[in-house]
Amino acid sequence: MSTLTPKVKNTSTSPEKTNIKIEDDRTGMNKETLKRAFLDHLFYIQGVDRSKASLRDYYMALSYTVRDRLLHRFLKTIETYKKEEVKIVSYFSAEFLMGRHLGNNLVNLGIYDTMKDIMTEMKIDFEDIIEQEPDPGLGNGGLGRLAACFLDSLASLAMPAIGYGIRYEFGIFHQTIQDGWQVEIPDNWLRFENPWEIARPDDAVEIKLGGHTEHTHDENGNPKTFWVADSTILAVPYDTPVPGYDTNTVNPLRLWKAEASENFNFEAFNAGQYDRAVQEKMDAETISKVLYPNDNTPAGRKLRLEQQYFFVSASLQDLIRIHLRNHNNLDHFADKVAVQLNDTHPAVAVAELMRLLMDKHNYQWEKAWEITTKALAYTNHTLMPEALERWPVSIFGELLPRHLEIIYELNHRFLEDQRTYFPGDDDLITNISLIEEREEKLIRMANLACLGSHAINGVAALHTELLKQDTLKHFAKLWPEKFFNKTNGVTPRRWILLSNPKLSALVTEKIGDGWLKNLDEMRKLEKFADDAAFRKQWREIKQQNKQSLADYLLKYRNIKIDPNTMFDVQVKRIHEYKRQHLMVLEIINLYNRIKENPNADYVPRTFLFGGKAAPGYFMAKLIIKLINAVADVVNNDPDVRGRLNVVFMPNFNVSLGQRVYPAADLSEQISTAGKEASGTGNMKFAMNGALTIGTLDGANIEIREEAHPENFFLFGLTAHEVYDRKAQGYSPSEYYHNNGSLKAVIDRISSGHFSHGNGELFGPIVEQLMNDDPYMLMADYQAYVDCQDAVSEAYRDQENWTRMSILNSARMGKFSSDRTIAEYCSEIWNVKPVDIKIAEYNPNGANN
Numbered sequence: 001m002s003t004l005t006p007k008v009k010n011t012s013t014s015p016e017k018t019n020i021k022i023e024d025d026r027t028g029m030n031k032e033t034l035k036r037a038f039l040d041h042l043f044y045i046q047g048v049d050r051s052k053a054s055l056r057d058y059y060m061a062l063s064y065t066v067r068d069r070l071l072h073r074f075l076k077t078i079e080t081y082k083k084e085e086v087k088i089v090s091y092f093s094a095e096f097l098m099g100r101h102l103g104n105n106l107v108n109l110g111i112y113d114t115m116k117d118i119m120t121e122m123k124i125d126f127e128d129i130i131e132q133e134p135d136p137g138l139g140n141g142g143l144g145r146l147a148a149c150f151l152d153s154l155a156s157l158a159m160p161a162i163g164y165g166i167r168y169e170f171g172i173f174h175q176t177i178q179d180g181w182q183v184e185i186p187d188n189w190l191r192f193e194n195p196w197e198i199a200r201p202d203d204a205v206e207i208k209l210g211g212h213t214e215h216t217h218d219e220n221g222n223p224k225t226f227w228v229a230d231s232t233i234l235a236v237p238y239d240t241p242v243p244g245y246d247t248n249t250v251n252p253l254r255l256w257k258a259e260a261s262e263n264f265n266f267e268a269f270n271a272g273q274y275d276r277a278v279q280e281k282m283d284a285e286t287i288s289k290v291l292y293p294n295d296n297t298p299a300g301r302k303l304r305l306e307q308q309y310f311f312v313s314a315s316l317q318d319l320i321r322i323h324l325r326n327h328n329n330l331d332h333f334a335d336k337v338a339v340q341l342n343d344t345h346p347a348v349a350v351a352e353l354m355r356l357l358m359d360k361h362n363y364q365w366e367k368a369w370e371i372t373t374k375a376l377a378y379t380n381h382t383l384m385p386e387a388l389e390r391w392p393v394s395i396f397g398e399l400l401p402r403h404l405e406i407i408y409e410l411n412h413r414f415l416e417d418q419r420t421y422f423p424g425d426d427d428l429i430t431n432i433s434l435i436e437e438r439e440e441k442l443i444r445m446a447n448l449a450c451l452g453s454h455a456i457n458g459v460a461a462l463h464t465e466l467l468k469q470d471t472l473k474h475f476a477k478l479w480p481e482k483f484f485n486k487t488n489g490v491t492p493r494r495w496i497l498l499s500n501p502k503l504s505a506l507v508t509e510k511i512g513d514g515w516l517k518n519l520d521e522m523r524k525l526e527k528f529a530d531d532a533a534f535r536k537q538w539r540e541i542k543q544q545n546k547q548s549l550a551d552y553l554l555k556y557r558n559i560k561i562d563p564n565t566m567f568d569v570q571v572k573r574i575h576e577y578k579r580q581h582l583m584v585l586e587i588i589n590l591y592n593r594i595k596e597n598p599n600a601d602y603v604p605r606t607f608l609f610g611g612k613a614a615p616g617y618f619m620a621k622l623i624i625k626l627i628n629a630v631a632d633v634v635n636n637d638p639d640v641r642g643r644l645n646v647v648f649m650p651n652f653n654v655s656l657g658q659r660v661y662p663a664a665d666l667s668e669q670i671s672t673a674g675k676e677a678s679g680t681g682n683m684k685f686a687m688n689g690a691l692t693i694g695t696l697d698g699a700n701i702e703i704r705e706e707a708h709p710e711n712f713f714l715f716g717l718t719a720h721e722v723y724d725r726k727a728q729g730y731s732p733s734e735y736y737h738n739n740g741s742l743k744a745v746i747d748r749i750s751s752g753h754f755s756h757g758n759g760e761l762f763g764p765i766v767e768q769l770m771n772d773d774p775y776m777l778m779a780d781y782q783a784y785v786d787c788q789d790a791v792s793e794a795y796r797d798q799e800n801w802t803r804m805s806i807l808n809s810a811r812m813g814k815f816s817s818d819r820t821i822a823e824y825c826s827e828i829w830n831v832k833p834v835d836i837k838i839a840e841y842n843p844n845g846a847n848n
């Protein structure tokens, strides 16, 4: 039966009904037409026939076949938005971690199974073709992946939307492991043609940088400012069509590439300085050259600010251009566009929109400010003060002199106002100021974003509460009505249907396919938790997914794992606050136990890790080395063989995630409480039937609530307890001295047992744990070990484990990004779905 195409879509008029000959039905969805289109593309685009075609030729031909079917929906979507003058969401994000397009586009178009059948009939391995696509890694982790899930949900809910970002030539680096250490390889993902993007050079816009400002007055005597920049570059848009599932909506993801503007190097060129002319062209292009591989740490580099300004200015100019096609002025700009700032990376939009409105479109300050704040909204993604972006005034002013003036003026007016409301409250004024007054003055981008937005949101209930009580408490005091919670979600299309086709088929067989558009329908599975035959099917699918992951790791990474052990998985960026090293402490504890008592009965486990460390993040890289060092010893010790296995899977990305989440038995969500804003990996695991071991952090709290506490392995301090312990004076070494097993674990590391006798290698980790332990591993250690013991006991009872697994999947409806997006649409953006009516493709455009 059909697996990935639960519903046959019929947006294509069938040839029978209309008397169009098959060869004229240019973008039909039936098998004959698709096959014909595939072969045509192979021949006419790739220039090969079947005897010469490589896997990449097949991938390209297949992709163009799919793209053709996206394009008329795409054009129709844009035309409809323009004609109906609807309000549009524009999602500004420095990162979009889209994952591979081919499989997802086939799913959303409803032709996955048809295409797979065609390939099978032609004896072409469909999996191999999917594997040809480079994973478009234009993001670091959760934040970029959230943006991608949101685009899928927006299109699937038929919401008018456009994603704006940067077309990085190099995405997140490719991670290899050498001698246990992370080694970064550049990700040249555009080396071969990208069939999913369409360049739109006609829509290029100019971006100014540097220089100074000049102040005069206009003919009415109003102040007027000119920005005399010292360089101008071009922003060229590339559009990637983003289709919704089971709708005709195909929204644009518009990513900007930096190029030298045409007359940029004219002078040098004429003066015979050809090399200088070329150099300047290269300098201009560096702006969109590479994604900064930092997750939750600001880069603080001038080029990063250039990137932020570059895509924000280009996107706002684009939105203004679009608005002025239908309107005479920008008075109602904010009624027609909602701009969402994904973290503070695009927060310079506050100053840029003010500049465009005042300097280019002649608005006075007050009106410009009204439009700006009405248009913008801001999503905060972190509570950690060190992760909040702050730019030195010197760097900022050198690059964006006009924006610095605007920010100073904004700050002056803002603080004057608040002083009248809260006279004498110096603490408040110091905290809300856009400028942090130090020897080196800093611009606080979170404060700028709060001031310039009509809505501010956190990404999980706890996160929003802590924002209001702590990180942004002064703004919450000024404007409580501006604060919203929008708990994150993930798209069930990519993260269940595409990643876990077997489970999807079983679910659809039992409850129909409504869950794909309304994940709450998964609740209908609850009643099958007590059905032994169903549990058996459920368990067999998990087993097959584990086997598939094992096969994949063997085939592509030369890693051998045993699918008959529990798969205990932590995949996410490597970060101290996420505490991969807490899981390592538990592994060493189990190792010590087995060594001490080799004949006891243990539940065999494979501990699987995956994740990248920021290249400059020393501790994160040392944690990777520690994992691999422990793996090396544990996996080669005959005493523990078969019971304890540790694997670090290199280069964790969306594609690997699609294989890992469905294969996990246990999901590790063990961050220090109060540090993880939401997490989304936690949702992907639970949807696919993994049980969670986790702290009361981020969305774990809500996942536990939904799954019910008895189906969740909880341990550790709460966010408030973490805060109180620190306030009381936390002394981690006491735990070492008072806990024999913890002492044995730490001593194993410092003895050099995992580092060929070199006791120094992991010294920085040990010293941190013993001295200040900012992430409280020592305080949570025993609770974690006890909880892991409870997990092992629970796993012995496979019937009950399966029951819990089913109930977890069945109760994750809340964590569909469709729910999240529906909330943003109604409560923050005020946008409504738009029906895209589509006639069959006609080369003469007659029936549109």
Ligand SMILES: *Cc1c(COP(=O)(O)O)cnc(C)c1O
Pocket: 140, 141, 142, 145, 571, 572, 573, 652, 653, 654, 657, 678, 679, 680, 681, 682, 684
């Ligand atoms: C979902 C996802 C993340 C986020 O994982 P968390 O566990 O929420 O930190 C990071 N990277 C990739 C590739 C993902 O798919």
